[in-house]
Amino acid sequence: MDRRSFLNKVSAGSIATMIGVDIVFGSNMSSDYIPVIFEQDLYSVFGKHKDMIVLNDRPWNVEAQPHILDDRVTPANKMFIRNNGIIPSIKDSSDWELKIAGKSAKTSRSYSLEVLKSRFTKYTYQLTLECAGNGRSEFDPPAKGNQWTLGAVSCARWSGLRLRDLMEDAGYNADLVYIGYTGADTHLSGDPARDSISRGIPLEKAIQDETLLAYEMNGNDIPIAHGFPLRLVAGGWPASASGKWLDTLLLRNKVHDGEKMTGQSYRIPCETVEPGAKVADEDMCIIESMPVKSLITFPKSGAVIKRNETLPVRGHAWAGELAVREVQYSIDFGATWQKAKLESPVNRLAWQHFNAKIKFPRNGYYEVWARATDSNGKAQPMVLPGWNPKGYLNNACHRIAVKVE
Numbered sequence: 001m002d003r004r005s006f007l008n009k010v011s012a013g014s015i016a017t018m019i020g021v022d023i024v025f026g027s028n029m030s031s032d033y034i035p036v037i038f039e040q041d042l043y044s045v046f047g048k049h050k051d052m053i054v055l056n057d058r059p060w061n062v063e064a065q066p067h068i069l070d071d072r073v074t075p076a077n078k079m080f081i082r083n084n085g086i087i088p089s090i091k092d093s094s095d096w097e098l099k100i101a102g103k104s105a106k107t108s109r110s111y112s113l114e115v116l117k118s119r120f121t122k123y124t125y126q127l128t129l130e131c132a133g134n135g136r137s138e139f140d141p142p143a144k145g146n147q148w149t150l151g152a153v154s155c156a157r158w159s160g161l162r163l164r165d166l167m168e169d170a171g172y173n174a175d176l177v178y179i180g181y182t183g184a185d186t187h188l189s190g191d192p193a194r195d196s197i198s199r200g201i202p203l204e205k206a207i208q209d210e211t212l213l214a215y216e217m218n219g220n221d222i223p224i225a226h227g228f229p230l231r232l233v234a235g236g237w238p239a240s241a242s243g244k245w246l247d248t249l250l251l252r253n254k255v256h257d258g259e260k261m262t263g264q265s266y267r268i269p270c271e272t273v274e275p276g277a278k279v280a281d282e283d284m285c286i287i288e289s290m291p292v293k294s295l296i297t298f299p300k301s302g303a304v305i306k307r308n309e310t311l312p313v314r315g316h317a318w319a320g321e322l323a324v325r326e327v328q329y330s331i332d333f334g335a336t337w338q339k340a341k342l343e344s345p346v347n348r349l350a351w352q353h354f355n356a357k358i359k360f361p362r363n364g365y366y367e368v369w370a371r372a373t374d375s376n377g378k379a380q381p382m383v384l385p386g387w388n389p390k391g392y393l394n395n396a397c398h399r400i401a402v403k404v405e
């Protein structure tokens with residue numbers, strides 16, 4: 001990004017948020033001054049790993065690559081960022097409040113962050129969060145939106161209170177069917193009255209053990225890009241359900257109809273359609289549990305090994321609300337498949353690790369393909385599954401290139 005486009009896109013006030021610390025003599029900087037840190041290394045923005053790929057900077061959308069997702073628990077610097085609006089500038093969370101509102105709330109009230117931390121039991125789960133648009137770049141005809149390849153998925157350890165415990169404490173009416181969220185980020189237009197996104201989850205998902213109001217990620221405060229100081233985390237569902245910078249929970253007596261809950265957003269045709277078809281809003285269904293998928297995180301695609309060397313291959317597999325039953329791999333373009341070693345998840349809704357030791361028959365070019373099957377027996381497709389207008393839910397098999405010489 002050159003200096004001019006940087007200046008057009010980034011307001012001075014948000015620079016400190018991006019760097020993550022206060023600019024001590026910031027008031028001395030002229031309004032068109034660009035801190036040197038951005039000239040040296042754009043990826044120092046948000047402290048991300050150098051192999052992260054910036055898809056968009058207004059709003060910030062940054063994806064990982066498969067080889068940097070090799071950790072069992074995704075560290076903050078390798079976690080994809082998906083924003084719909086402008087990241088809020090929140091330095092101090094001591095006066096943060098969570099409002100409870102909506103027709104199905106017994107009373108409208110607020111909880112301070114301090115009370116959420118001290119009055120409720122703290123739980124920790126490792127939870128898979130995948131953007132519903134992960135894999136969109138492969139759609140044909142193409143789908144508008146961030147052209148995610150494979151890297152819009154993470155599995156960090158989230159700690160906080162159970163949403164269910166808060167709902168019990170606050171009290172709700174018997175007609176409650178849906179929980180909606182709003183966050184403190186601002187709409188790209190700058191209009192404070194508009195939400196950039198306001199989605200949610202049905203009651204059944206809200207009351208699961210693993211559905212958290214998280215105030216920690218991997219044992220630390222949640223990084224600002226990922227929702228500091230409070231975030232709804234609903235693992236296994238489109239990550240768009242996991243509201244960042246959470247300031248309000250709406251207890252609804254009907255399906256939540258906030259920004260990006262309605263129309264075509266985060267919905268797919270209820271029945272399969274022809275590629276390129278136009279689908280009426282009323283024929284679109286809300287995406288709930290994400291489909292089975294796997295990722296080869298080692299080696300990096302393009303690996304070169306010596307003849308007679310055994311190649312260790314490893315990765316993760318996940319299946320939304322379900323567990324993964326089996327991961328297989330193929331080195332002959334899908335003609336035959338072998339079983340990989342598959343571990344159990346550390347808890348429900350966490351991804352599962354697989355590995356295999358592969359020997360290749362002779363020198364040449366190979367591809368390693370991985371294919372996961374969920375606990376209902378449903379396997380990943382080899383190629384792009386059902387086309388849909390917004391390019392969601394591409395769970396096609398991941399493939400890497402390997403050369404033996």
Ligand SMILES: Nc1nc2c(c(=O)[nH]1)N[C@H]1C(S)=C(S)[C@@H](COP(=O)(O)O)O[C@H]1N2
Nearest residue numbers: 080081082083084131183226239240243244
């Ligand atoms: N308040 C708020 N919450 C949000 C979003 C957002 O733009 N604003 N984006 C959602 C989407 S679409 C995704 S995929 C995830 C991304 O989470 P991450 O940036 O922590 O990886 O956050 C979700 N929660």
Ligand SMILES: [Mo]
Nearest residue numbers: 082131132240
């Ligand atoms: Mo998303």
